Amino acid sequence: MPEVLKAPLVVEFPFTRSLGPVQSAFLSGLRERVVLGVRTGDGRVLVPPVEYDPVTSEELGELVEVALTGTVTTWAWNHEPRRGQPLDRPFAWVLVRLDGADTALLHALDAPDGPDSVRTGMRVRVRWAEDRSGAVTDIACFEPYEAGQAAAAHAPTVHDGRFADPVTGIVAPARLDYTYAPGRAQSAHLHALAERRVVGERCPSCRKVYVPPRGACPTCGVATSERVEVGPRGTVTTYCIVNIKAKNLDIEVPYVYAHIALDGADLALHGRIGGIPYDQVRMGLRVEPVWPDGGGHPDHYRPTGEPDADYETYKELL
Amino acid sequence: MPAPMPTSGAAPRSVPRPLRDIAVVAFAQTDHLRTSDELSEVEMLMPVLHRVLAQTGLRTGDIGFTCSGSSDYLAGRAFSFTMALDGVGAWPPISESHVEMDGAWALYEAWTKLLTGDADTALVYAYGKSSPGSVRDVLTRQLDPYYLAPLWPDSVALAALQAQALIDAGDTDEPALAAVASRNRASAAGNPHAQLRGPVPQGDYVVRPLRIGDCPPVGDGAAAVVLAAGERARDLCERPAWIRGIDHRVEAHGLGVRDLTDSPSARLAAERAGAFERPVDTAELHAPFSSQEVVLRKALRLDDRVHVNPSGGALAAHPIMAAGLIRIGEAAERIRRGDSDRALAHATSGPCLQQNLVAVLEGDPR
């Protein structure tokens, strides 16, 4: 094993987002191949429609329909699309001011002729996705539309924002990939666990032994480095009986979740107690780790059979 | 159509003189590296805290207020700041706060705390480890979650849209951007902490018109500053960098409602911080992309007489969440050394310079 550990960490969740009336109308509209904007008190038309006026802060709600054609206000050529982006071949990011709108919408422009075919001021139109569900990705992308003439003819028209079966929420999956590295102190602790040893670190200043070590003594703010083997036996300082099954935990309830002060450690760590009926676990119970095959964190702790520790001996560790 | 920048309140008040004089009296930072994966966040941060305190002779227990800036999203761990606190040694308990913002805003919070008179000294720190994740993708999670985030437009793409707008407006061109990049990295040759020191080829497009050279390095780092009020500052530092003014402003979120070639929020913050009252000799700008320096120079009215980014700026080292605080620290450091008498420091947050902070620092007259 390398001295300092590393492993992938995937942070992924499908967020459920409710929309509110303005965003609901916009995304429902996209599903029906309609692009809506919102009109401000001073007559500007904002596309995409936002809920609150960026200038006056007023709440907005007067919806209008704008054209499916527009003008590129700025662009950037993306020759290497990344995960989740609208197109999987090289494309241009564009801000597009749709005809009838006063502000621009961010999206992708499919430009098969490459970056030399894209310029600010070029005319584009919406290309709809085949399957539309009421999301900003219902616009698959924009495409060049040099035939289209600009602007003036496209006065926005009032729209009541009502659609049959409106979209009121979206599910927004998000995945980020990280490489997690626990650092020097925790790596050393994990290496020892693999050999069924519990190794902590002593603070050079206050002499307290931290298990698991975190690299710093949190009260002195200095690095800990002197390694100290503790346990394996310890004392249950306090506990609770878990009667509710937690998701992604394959443990039958009820079971006991305890704080355990290993002999030689100056604070308790957490573990499950087994090898004894749950309702017979008590504060002061003496326990030892039960190791899983192949090492790693103890699977649980079981009674050693020693007499219970006296409350006075561990009350400072509560 | 760009939205005009409203001013705060009905009639802007004149810039008030702060209740107390507060100065940066110490600054320390890590060497900024592409990766620091042998170290946990606290292991990376702690030596910086020790160094900044050592400069003043203070210990944690002597500090009146502590404030930090960091983001859970960078390394993918909720509550990462709670473990970083281990490096401070918060025992006995300390008066402490945290912003989920660049450390420059943590410094702002500490500055207000010192102004109230509730504390005379403050420790401010910030750290960021970008190496565990793909920072271009991580930053997409900053965007409006309904209309923008589902498209995953990465941070370079958004900066590139801004750069193209500048080119279209005639404010810059690709050779000029390359010159900004090379000037910053040449300055970084004198900065032992910088990640990129000396010339870097402009290279290929990342997202056109931005090339590799126009983009900041991705890396890990931490920084810390000590603030002190009044006479306490003079006790702790030979030449304190007095904060003559500090202010920050945010703009609308939507890129399509903003004029990307301008930074009205940076200009307003500078005005409120008193930056335009007298010229500065030095400016440390938090411009992660070469094109953003063009925007900021214009908004902040910095001409060729101002020494911009003597440290090499964010193009030479860009530990996200600490990079803004480092600008303040670098400016203060030049004042302490006597290389500057009046400096402007700037920090930014959000896509295309959405939020900006400006501090004006001065040394005592010589």
Add this chain to the structure above:
Amino acid sequence: MSAATTTVTGAATGTGRGKEPVAVVGVGQTKHVAARRDVSIAGLVREAARRALDDAGLDWPDVDAVVIGKAPDFFEGVMMPELYLADALGAVGKPMLRVHTAGSVGGSTALVAANLVAARVHGTVLTLAYEKQSESNAMWGLSLPIPFQQPLLAGAGGFFAPHVRAYMRRTGAPDGVGSLVAYKDRRNALKNPYAHLHEHDITLEKVRSSPMLWDPIRYSETCPSSDGACAMVLTDRAGAARAPRPAAWLHGGAMRSEPTLFAGKDFVSPQAGKDCAADVYRQAGIADPRREIDAVEMYVPFSWYEPMWLENLGFAAEGEGWKLTESGVTELDGDLPVNMSGGVLSTNPIGASGMIRFAEAALQVRGQAGEHQVDGARRVLGHAYGGGSQFFSMWLVGAEPPAS
């Protein structure tokens, strides 16, 4: 515990022209519910902010700065959401700060905002905290699958239950005290139209017979998961003079932190909590909190934390907190009402929960608490805490401006 033994570290020497008194002139909340499916995140925060401005008789241009707080960004999956929320909160062109101090964040956020006024940096500040828990799942956000780490061995309550058992062992408190707290808070919530849980048919027997989830914590002794936001308008003396309704005045405010886990940490009565309270009492000139404070809104996520905090905050001697609860002192009509609003046990939009405590304290001294008003409340404490009982923030508000 003794407030007098607390060391004040790094205490200030001079205050120059002195602090500006800070007044709360507007309070706004959403109706807290399990899921607000009718609004976006922006719509949720806007609702609370608008109500706070209406209460203060102000509009968006009257606000000089916005200070916002919430718990981890992973809860909603939006990194630094204040950037997206700038428009909704009228912050465009203004300073906007985002605070995050774990569960205490709602309180800390209000204190950061108060400092802006006290330091005379701004005249009027809007402060707000929120959580929209229905966008994801808090337990997911709290237990990301970090490699090499032992998986969490219990759900949310599993973290707290062992500390409750330690409290019971230490004090000899009888088993039923936790149920009394839950029964009281849920009944108080019936008088608060914004509370999440409105259990009209609640009885003490129902609480006592609810399932034991994390022994010694029962289902009815746990907090719900809510969507909600809370906002306040803080202002200076001039602003308070213009306000249409009475102000609550800040008499003391403090934050204290200690490490998450350390050798010698007292999870039952953390030193940071004691020190934070002592600092607030010192600022407010309070020598005997039990007698001089009229009511308390404290952060009680599991019912047993009421007696624990009563001791930690100096309202009862060590080991005696449960006796106050048991004797009815903390009931709405008791001598020291606690969590008149129904508390966190009835409403828990995590990031906002601390600010709701602070806001409810302000409502009480303004006489604006409606059906859960404590008659004659003049000085009320708001309390928040978070992390592994490591971050504390508190303020004491009064009906009268501070003396000096």
